[in-house]
Amino acid sequence: MSHVDPSARLEGKASRDTERSLKRETKAQIASFVFMIFMTSTAFLTVASDAIPTGFAIPFILLLASVQVIMQLYYFMHLNSKGNAWANVMMWSGLFVAAMTVASLMLLIGVTKY
Amino acid sequence: MSNSSAAQKSVVWDWLTTVDHKKIGIMYFLAGLFFFTIAGIEAMLIRIQLMFPEMAFLGEQTYNEVLTMHGTTMLFLAAMPMFFGFMNFVTPLQIGARDVAFPFVNSLGFWLFLFGGLLLHVSYFTGGAPDAGWTAYAPLSTTSEGQGVDYYILGLQVSGAGTLMSGINFLVTIVNMRAPGMSMMRMPLFTWTTFVTSMLILFAFPALTVGLLLLMLDRTFGGAFFDIGLGGNVVIYQHLFWIFGHPEVYILILPAFGIFSEVISTFAKKRLFGYSAMVFATMIIGFLGFMVWAHHMFTVGMGPVANAIFAVATMAIAVPTGIKIFNWLLTLWGGRIKFTTANLFALAFIPSFVLGGVTGVQLAMSAADYQFHDTYFVVAHFHYVIIGGSVFGIFAATFYWWPKMFGYRLGEGLGKIFFWLFLIGFHLTFFIQHFLGLVGMPRRVASYLDGQGFNEMNLISSLGAFMMAVAFIFLVVNVIVSRKNTTNVTDPWDGRTLEWATTTPVQEFNFAQTPLIRDLDALWYEKMNGNGKIKAAEPLDEIHMPNGSILPIIMSSGLVVASFGVIYEMYLLIALGLLINFGCMFVRSIKEDHGYHIPVSEIKKQGGES
Ligand SMILES: [Cu+2]
Numbered sequence: 155m156s157h158v159d160p161s162a163r164l165e166g167k168a169s170r171d172t173e174r175s176l177k178r179e180t181k182a183q184i185a186s187f188v189f190m191i192f193m194t195s196t197a198f199l200t201v202a203s204d205a206i207p208t209g210f211a212i213p214f215i216l217l218l219a220s221v222q223v224i225m226q227l228y229y230f231m232h233l234n235s236k237g238n239a240w241a242n243v244m245m246w247s248g249l250f251v252a253a254m255t256v257a258s259l260m261l262l263i264g265v266t267k268y
Numbered sequence: 269m270s271n272s273s274a275a276q277k278s279v280v281w282d283w284l285t286t287v288d289h290k291k292i293g294i295m296y297f298l299a300g301l302f303f304f305t306i307a308g309i310e311a312m313l314i315r316i317q318l319m320f321p322e323m324a325f326l327g328e329q330t331y332n333e334v335l336t337m338h339g340t341t342m343l344f345l346a347a348m349p350m351f352f353g354f355m356n357f358v359t360p361l362q363i364g365a366r367d368v369a370f371p372f373v374n375s376l377g378f379w380l381f382l383f384g385g386l387l388l389h390v391s392y393f394t395g396g397a398p399d400a401g402w403t404a405y406a407p408l409s410t411t412s413e414g415q416g417v418d419y420y421i422l423g424l425q426v427s428g429a430g431t432l433m434s435g436i437n438f439l440v441t442i443v444n445m446r447a448p449g450m451s452m453m454r455m456p457l458f459t460w461t462t463f464v465t466s467m468l469i470l471f472a473f474p475a476l477t478v479g480l481l482l483l484m485l486d487r488t489f490g491g492a493f494f495d496i497g498l499g500g501n502v503v504i505y506q507h508l509f510w511i512f513g514h515p516e517v518y519i520l521i522l523p524a525f526g527i528f529s530e531v532i533s534t535f536a537k538k539r540l541f542g543y544s545a546m547v548f549a550t551m552i553i554g555f556l557g558f559m560v561w562a563h564h565m566f567t568v569g570m571g572p573v574a575n576a577i578f579a580v581a582t583m584a585i586a587v588p589t590g591i592k593i594f595n596w597l598l599t600l601w602g603g604r605i606k607f608t609t610a611n612l613f614a615l616a617f618i619p620s621f622v623l624g625g626v627t628g629v630q631l632a633m634s635a636a637d638y639q640f641h642d643t644y645f646v647v648a649h650f651h652y653v654i655i656g657g658s659v660f661g662i663f664a665a666t667f668y669w670w671p672k673m674f675g676y677r678l679g680e681g682l683g684k685i686f687f688w689l690f691l692i693g694f695h696l697t698f699f700i701q702h703f704l705g706l707v708g709m710p711r712r713v714a715s716y717l718d719g720q721g722f723n724e725m726n727l728i729s730s731l732g733a734f735m736m737a738v739a740f741i742f743l744v745v746n747v748i749v750s751r752k753n754t755t756n757v758t759d760p761w762d763g764r765t766l767e768w769a770t771t772t773p774v775q776e777f778n779f780a781q782t783p784l785i786r787d788l789d790a791l792w793y794e795k796m797n798g799n800g801k802i803k804a805a806e807p808l809d810e811i812h813m814p815n816g817s818i819l820p821i822i823m824s825s826g827l828v829v830a831s832f833g834v835i836y837e838m839y840l841l842i843a844l845g846l847l848i849n850f851g852c853m854f855v856r857s858i859k860e861d862h863g864y865h866i867p868v869s870e871i872k873k874q875g876g877e878s
Contacts, residue, residue, distance in 0.1 A: 240439075240443045244439070244467070244470070247467070247471070248470070248471055251471045251558050254558070254559075255475070255511055255558075258562075259504070259507055261574070262503075262507065262562065262570055262574055263501055263503055263504055263507065267569065267570065267571030267574075268570070268571040268572075268573040268574045
C-alpha cells in the first residue's frame with residue numbers, strides 16, 4: 155500500500171450528498187451576506203443621521219460590529235461546521251477570560267475603591 | 269523531496285536537529301534538571317546567609333540577586349521544563365500518537381526556552397543579575413540599576429515564547445492525534461492535566477508577555493506606563509503579572525496531579541477512583557485559576573468588596589482540590605499498595621500538599637492576610653505547595669518514567685534514602701518558617717538582628733535545607749550507579765496506560781501500528797481481557813516521519829542576538845537578530861520538506877510486532 159499525498163488534487167465528481175450540502179451552504183452564505191450588508195448600512199445610517207444621539211450610536215454600532223464578527227466566523231470561516239468544537243471552546247474561553255480581565259481591571263485600578 | 273530513509277548523522281548533530289518528541293522531552297528534562305541544580309545552589313546560598321543573625325556571607329545586593337534568580341529559575345526554567353519533558357515524552361505515547369502535531373515547533377519551543385534561560389544567566393557575568401524579585405514589581409524593577417532586570421525581561425520573553433508554542437502544540441496534539449478509540453474520557457489523567465495545563469499556558473502567558481513588554485518599554489525606550497510622575501500606574505503591572513502568575517502556579521501543580529493519579533493507581537493496582545470527577549475537578553481548578561489573581565494584592569488597597577470577592581473565589585478552589593485528594597485516598601483504599609520510591613513521593617505528597625492548601629485558605633482570608641503578607645508565613649505556604657506538590661511530582665515521575673526514558677531502572681534502595689532525606693529535610697526547612705512568619709520575620713530581607721527570636725528557627729530551617737541538598741546528591745549518585753539495571757525496563761511497574769506497551773527504548777515511530785484503544789487504562793484492559801498486547805488499528809504499513817532541522821537553534825540564537833541588542837540599546841544588533849529569525853522563517857516557509865518514509869522491512873527489523 156502506498157502512502158497518500160495529502161496535498162494532491164481530488165479527482166472525480168462530488169457525491170449527491172456533498173452537492174446538496176454545498177448548495178445549502180451557498181444559500182446560507184448569500185443570506186448572511188445580504189444581512190451583513192444590511193447591518194453595515196444600518197451602522198452607516200446611524201452615524202450619518204443627526205436624529206440619533208452619539209451616546210446611542212457608539213454602543214449600537216459596536217453591537218452590530220460584534221454580531222458581524224460572529225457571523226463572519228461562523229458562516230464564512232466555517233466555525234459552525236463539524237469537527238470545530240474544540241476551536242470553539244478555545245476561542246470562547248479565551249474571549250471570556252480576556253473580557254473578564256479587562257472588565258475587572260477597569261473596576262480595580264480606578265480612583266474609586268470598591 | 270521525499271527520500272526513502274533518514275541519512276546517518278553524528279550523535280550530536282542528531283540531537284541538535286531532532287524533532288522527535290522523545291528526544292526533545294529528554295532534553296527538556298535534562299535542561300530543567302540543570303537549572304534546578306543552579307537554583308538549588310542559590311537556595312543553599314540564601315539559607316547560609318540566613319543561618320545566623322547579621323551574617324555577611326552574601327552582600328545585600330548579591331542576596332537580592334540570588335533571591336530573584338532562585339525564584340525565577342525554579343519556576344520558569346526548572347519546574348516547568350521538567351514537566352514539559354515528561355509531557356513531551358509521555359503524552360504522545362499515552363494517546364497512541366507517532367509524534368506531537370507540530371514536531372518542528374516542538375523543537376523550536378525547546379531551543380527558545382533553553383536559550384532564554386541561558387540568556388538570563390549571562391547576567392551573572394555582565395555586572396549583576398536581576399534584583400527586583402521574581403515578580404519584578406514596578407517601580408522597583410523600572411528603577412533598578414544596571415542591566416540585570418533587562419536580562420530578566422528579555423530572558424523570560426524568549427523562553428516564554430517557547431513555552432507558549434509548546435502549550436499550543438500539546439493542545440493540538442491532544443485534540444487531533446488520539447488513536448482510534450481514545451475518546452477524551454478514555455485519556456489517562458496525565459494527558460488530561462497536560463491538556464488543561466496547556467490551556468492555562470495559552471491564556472495566561474500573553475498577560476506576562478504584555479507586562480514584560482511594558483516593563484521593557486519603560487526601561488529601555490523611555491515609556492511611562494509605570495511612571496506615576498507622568499500619569500502612569502504601578503498597580504497595573506501587579507495586575508498583569510498576577511493574571512499570569514496565579515494560573516502559572518496551576519501550570520506547575522496540575523501536571524503533578526496527573527502524575528500522582530498515574531502513580532497512585534498503578535501502585536495501588538486499582539483503577540483511579542472517580543475518573544470523571546478527577547477530570548472535572550481539573551477543569552474547574554483551571555477555570556477558577558483565572559478568577560483569583562488579586563489575592564496576591566490584598567494589601568495594595570483595592571477596597572473591601574474587591575478583596576472579599578477574590579477571597580471567596582480563592583477559597584472555592586479548595587473544593588475541587590479536596591475532591592481530588594479524596595479520590596486519591598479512595599484509590600488507595602483497599603488497593604494492593606507497593607511502596608516504590610515513586611509511590612512514596614506520591615503518598616508523601618498528600619499530607620504535605622494538604623498542609624500547603626490549609627495555609628492557602630488561611631492566606632485567602634483577606635483580613636488575616638494583612639498580618640501574613642510579606643512574612644515567612646507566605647514563604648512557607650508556597651514552598652509547601654510547590655515542593656510538596658510540584659517537586660514531589662517531578663521526583664515521582666522521574667522514578668516512574670525513568671526506565672522508559674533512559675532504558676534503566678533507578679535503584680530503589682538509594683531512591684528510598686533520597687526520599688526520606690528529602691522529605692524530612694523539606695519539612696524541617698519549611699514547617700518552622702510558618703512560625704517565623706507568625707512572629708514577624710519579613711521575607712526577601714537579606715538579614716535579621718540578634719535577639720528578635722528568629723535565631724533558632726532560622727538555624728533549624730537552614731539545617732533542613734542542607735539535608736535536602738544531601739538528598740539531591742543521593743539522586744545524582746543513583747542516576748550514575750544504577751546504569752547497570754537494564755533488565756525489566758519495558759513494563760517494570762505492571763503499568764496500566766499505553767506508554768508501557770511500547771518497547772524500551774521507544775522506537776522512533778512509537779507504535780509500528782497505530783493502536784486500538786478499547787477502554788480507559790488501555791494496556792490494563794488488554795492484560796485483563798485480551799492477550800496483554802494492544803490491538804492494532806491498521807495493517808503494518810510504511811511510516812511517514814518528519815525530517816530533523818537545525819533551523820530552530822538558528823532562530824532561537826537570532827532572538828538572543830536581538831535581545832542583547834535591546835539590553836544594550838544597540839539597534840543594529842536588534843535588526844541583525846530579527847533578520848536571522850525572520851530569515852529562518854522564510855527559509856522554512858519556501859523550502860519544501862515532506863519528510864521521509866520508513867519502509868515495512870525496516871519496521872520489522874526494528875522489532876515492530878505485527
Ligand atoms: Cu495565587
